[in-house]
Amino acid sequence: MLKSHSCGELRRGHDGQVVTLAGWIHRRRDHGGLIFIDLRDKDGIVQVVFNPEISEEAHRVAGEFRNEYVVQVSGKVALRPKGTENLKLPTGEIEVVAEQARILNTAKTPPFYINEDVPIEENLNLKYRYLYLRRPRVKDNIMLRHRVVKFMRDFLDARGFVEIETPILIKSTPEGARDYLVPSRLYPGRFYALPQSPQQLKQLLMVAGFEKYYQIARCFRDEDLRADRQPEFTQLDIEMSFIDEEDILQLLEEMFTTLVETVKPDMRVIKPFPRLSYAEAMERYGTDKPDIRFGLELKDISATVAESSFSVFRSTVKSGGRVKAICLPGCAGYSAKQIEELAELARSYGAKGLITMALPAGEDVEQLSPEKVKSVVSKHLSADELRAVLRKCEARPGDLVLVVADELKVVNKVLDELRREMGRRLDLAAPDLLAFLFVIDYPLLEWSEELGRWEPMHHPFTAPREEDIPLLDTDPAKVRARHYDIVCNGYELSSGSIRIHTRSLQEKIFRLLGYSDAEIEERFGHLLEAFDYGAPPHGGIAPGIDRLVMLLARADNIREVIAFPKNQSAVDVMSGSPSPVSQSQLDELHLMVKLDDTVGR
Numbered sequence: 001m002l003k004s005h006s007c008g009e010l011r012r013g014h015d016g017q018v019v020t021l022a023g024w025i026h027r028r029r030d031h032g033g034l035i036f037i038d039l040r041d042k043d044g045i046v047q048v049v050f051n052p053e054i055s056e057e058a059h060r061v062a063g064e065f066r067n068e069y070v071v072q073v074s075g076k077v078a079l080r081p082k083g084t085e086n087l088k089l090p091t092g093e094i095e096v097v098a099e100q101a102r103i104l105n106t107a108k109t110p111p112f113y114i115n116e117d118v119p120i121e122e123n124l125n126l127k128y129r130y131l132y133l134r135r136p137r138v139k140d141n142i143m144l145r146h147r148v149v150k151f152m153r154d155f156l157d158a159r160g161f162v163e164i165e166t167p168i169l170i171k172s173t174p175e176g177a178r179d180y181l182v183p184s185r186l187y188p189g190r191f192y193a194l195p196q197s198p199q200q201l202k203q204l205l206m207v208a209g210f211e212k213y214y215q216i217a218r219c220f221r222d223e224d225l226r227a228d229r230q231p232e233f234t235q236l237d238i239e240m241s242f243i244d245e246e247d248i249l250q251l252l253e254e255m256f257t258t259l260v261e262t263v264k265p266d267m268r269v270i271k272p273f274p275r276l277s278y279a280e281a282m283e284r285y286g287t288d289k290p291d292i293r294f295g296l297e298l299k300d301i302s303a304t305v306a307e308s309s310f311s312v313f314r315s316t317v318k319s320g321g322r323v324k325a326i327c328l329p330g331c332a333g334y335s336a337k338q339i340e341e342l343a344e345l346a347r348s349y350g351a352k353g354l355i356t357m358a359l360p361a362g363e364d365v366e367q368l369s370p371e372k373v374k375s376v377v378s379k380h381l382s383a384d385e386l387r388a389v390l391r392k393c394e395a396r397p398g399d400l401v402l403v404v405a406d407e408l409k410v411v412n413k414v415l416d417e418l419r420r421e422m423g424r425r426l427d428l429a430a431p432d433l434l435a436f437l438f439v440i441d442y443p444l445l446e447w448s449e450e451l452g453r454w455e456p457m458h459h460p461f462t463a464p465r466e467e468d469i470p471l472l473d474t475d476p477a478k479v480r481a482r483h484y485d486i487v488c489n490g491y492e493l494s495s496g497s498i499r500i501h502t503r504s505l506q507e508k509i510f511r512l513l514g515y516s517d518a519e520i521e522e523r524f525g526h527l528l529e530a531f532d533y534g535a536p537p538h539g540g541i542a543p544g545i546d547r548l549v550m551l552l553a554r555a556d557n558i559r560e561v562i563a564f565p566k567n568q569s570a571v572d573v574m575s576g577s578p579s580p581v582s583q584s585q586l587d588e589l590h591l592m593v594k595l596d597d598t599v600g601r
Contacts, residue, residue: 006021009043012079016076026115044090050098141553142561151263156255173193179194240538248540268433270433270434299325309380327401328400346404365395457481
């Protein structure tokens with residue numbers, strides 16, 4: 001080994017020991033006769049001092065050091081002089097007095113600072129990703145990810161789970177998103193698909209009798225990207241036999257609670273995890289993935305304003321729409337510019353407009369008259385109607401009420417987004433709190449107006465509630481699924497369900513979704529045949545590791561916790577992928593590329 005210790009492990013107890021270190025020059029400071037460097041490796045940073053009176057040769061070599069040079073240093077560990085300690089560093093009480101030094105490799109000036117955590121343009125970050133990964137914060141994110149995955153493996157192994165790998169080249173089947181396809185050279189015109197998840201494979205493992213399976217699974221979805229989504233991602237895939245919903249929820253709650261306490265003890269978890277029905281989550285928060293670290297809950301005021309003289313409210317309720325509101329504490333003093341900014345934000349999420357009600361400070365809300373409320377609706381609401389609205393919104397003097405009137409889907413979407421934005425602006429969410437919750441009692445199906453058919457809310461293998469199975473023939477909209485989500489701080493970490501395990505019920509669901517018998521056999525025949533040989537009741541869940549680590553690292557983008565991510569356009573800027581391939585490769589695969597004039601726009 002070129003080093004006896006890592007930079008980050010040295011402490012007071014190493015005082016007087018001779019050590020050999022190797023790493024990168026993080027920072028160099030020349031103080032007259034003394035040269036100081038911060039030497040960095042994967043475990044941390046330590047200060048090294050070069051004194052010509054100790055070693056003139058080592059001092060001379062240090063004179064050639066520049067940031068990011070790769071160097072080796074030998075010397076004695078010493079306590080720093082009193083008053084010069086750096087308590088921000090774990091190694092800050094000691095320094096290494098250099099006796100020997102050599103340059104292992106020089107380095108060009110990096111295209112951005114590595115020793116300063118300043119923002120970088122995204123494509124520059126990704127082009128030189130190997131340099132960005134040298135930043136201590138980013139390196140710590142990757143190390144955190146390693147600890148999270150190791151914890152999961154140890155946790156599940158201790159509970160009798162078996163880690164089993166499943167194929168990456170599989171058959172294309174509907175999983176809710178677009179597949180990445182891989183052409184077959186040996187079978188012209190046929191394709192493999194990259195798995196969106198190992199869904200059918202893990203169910204087949206249950207048929208095979210393994211009972212408790214898990215996998216750190218790589219998954220692929222060809223869909224539009226955003227801050228918490230990448231074309232390839234990693235999930236903890238779990239499947240269990242002879243269980244019900246409660247078994248899985250208890251397992252997940254224990255795992256996540258213990259994980260945070262072990263891996264990120266500086267963060268807090270709400271215990272026990274709250275549970276919300278899908279209907280309750282949509283009613284109170286406008287979304288099935290709410291951030292419950294703060295209030296600002298949606299309040300339905302439809303009944304209160306249904307007969308008001310304000311035509312927008314009256315016509316919306318009459319046509320079957322809803323009028324909902326959120327109350328922003330202490331925001332009544334917002335300027336006209338700030339109000340218009342909120343209105344523009346609401347319109348960008350689909351609202352036709354935003355109605356605001358600013359309450360004067362120092363006035364009893366129960367005695368408030370309409371003319372004292374700054375709002376376009378003041379003259380259209382009676383005193384009783386106004387007070388009923390404010391009472392419903394739990395408004396206080398000095399608050400600002402935001403109201404949206406539209407069809408329910410639009411109202412929920414707009415107020416959910418406004419709630420999230422105002423939670424950030426008002427700094428309402430504790431940054432060290434991980435507010436996990438379970439969302440349960442989902443509908444099994446949702447009607448697609450665009451396709452003119454029923455679509456699964458989760459996926460087509462989700463079991464309906466046993467007592468709701470008769471409704472499949474009479475009222476599919478009322479069928480409840482044995483489906484559950486785990487959510488944290490406004491992000492969906494995972495969807496899971498108890499699966500269908502009998503051929504007859506699975507075929508019935510497929511037919512309800514519009515598949516012909518021929519399509520069912522062609523796409524799912526292997527799974528249905530397996531059910532004929534004795535499939536146990538089973539279910540599972542697959543938490544996303546990227547999003548979980550993002551939350552643990554307090555990052556705002558999953559690219560910060562992935563070593564080599566794609567950019568927002570799904571491009572690997574560093575290697576230039578996706579890229580053209582040679583004609584000979586296309587010929588081998590019996591493929592022809594045909595581009596229209598819209599490609600690349």
